[in-house]
Amino acid sequence: MIELHRLRAFVAVAEEGHITRAAGKLGMQQPPLSRLVQGLEAQLGCRLLRRMPRGVEPTEAGLALLEEARAVLARASRVEDAVRRTARGEAGRLAVGFTSSAALHPFG
Amino acid sequence: MIELHRLRAFVAVAEEGHITRAAGKLGMQQPPLSRLVQGLEAQLGCRLLRRMPRGVEPTEAGLALLEEARAVLARASRVEDAVRRTARGEAGRLAVGFTSSAALHPFG
């Protein structure tokens, strides 16, 4: 399965259009980032970027991955907080109910 | 961010109720799997499993993570195939339409 690390790298590159610029945004150097994307292409068996003289451009497959990757990363980024909140008791015990008559009952 | 590797490990353990059994299912040994879950607990800063004399049991936070992790993993597992299909041209350009009359039209 694709690891999130590689997805993050690819999304940054695809959004910036330059490996160099994306590396700066991710706080790393260009060479490791370039290899990360290459590894992803090798894993998927297809090119994700068109290498241009001035930067890169996502291929068709790259665009598809960009969309999917954003969805997965967005969901994954919320997991950590959700679990911690549950551990603190702020969530997880919350039950939400719908009835047709609850609104008629006074509290207490 | 939590890596998918750790999520897969935790889901297997939580579902099996035994680190030993989950390790067999994942094709690995118990010690690395035990450490993987410990690493996840350290990352989240809360216990995910209650260690019992016969196996383990998810805590409240563990149950919350189990649910989230399944959703993320399910989504991530489809990414790879989706991108490869797009690269082969089987998807990405596919438009699906619904009409009220298409069924009345003969092919050709």
Place this chain on the structure above:
DNA sequence: GGCCATTACGGGACACGTAAAGATG
């Protein structure tokens, strides 16, 4: 004593950073 989880230790894979090389306008 048997079962299960954990710690200890050595080996391999992967990613990073720096430095040098290749490609293109």
Place this chain on the structure above:
DNA sequence: CATCTTTACGTGTCCCGTAATGGCC
């Protein structure tokens, strides 16, 4: 020549597997 990407090389970290230790019926 300037810009951007890629390859080369050495280092550090993380994970794995085997072996030994700890806790609880």
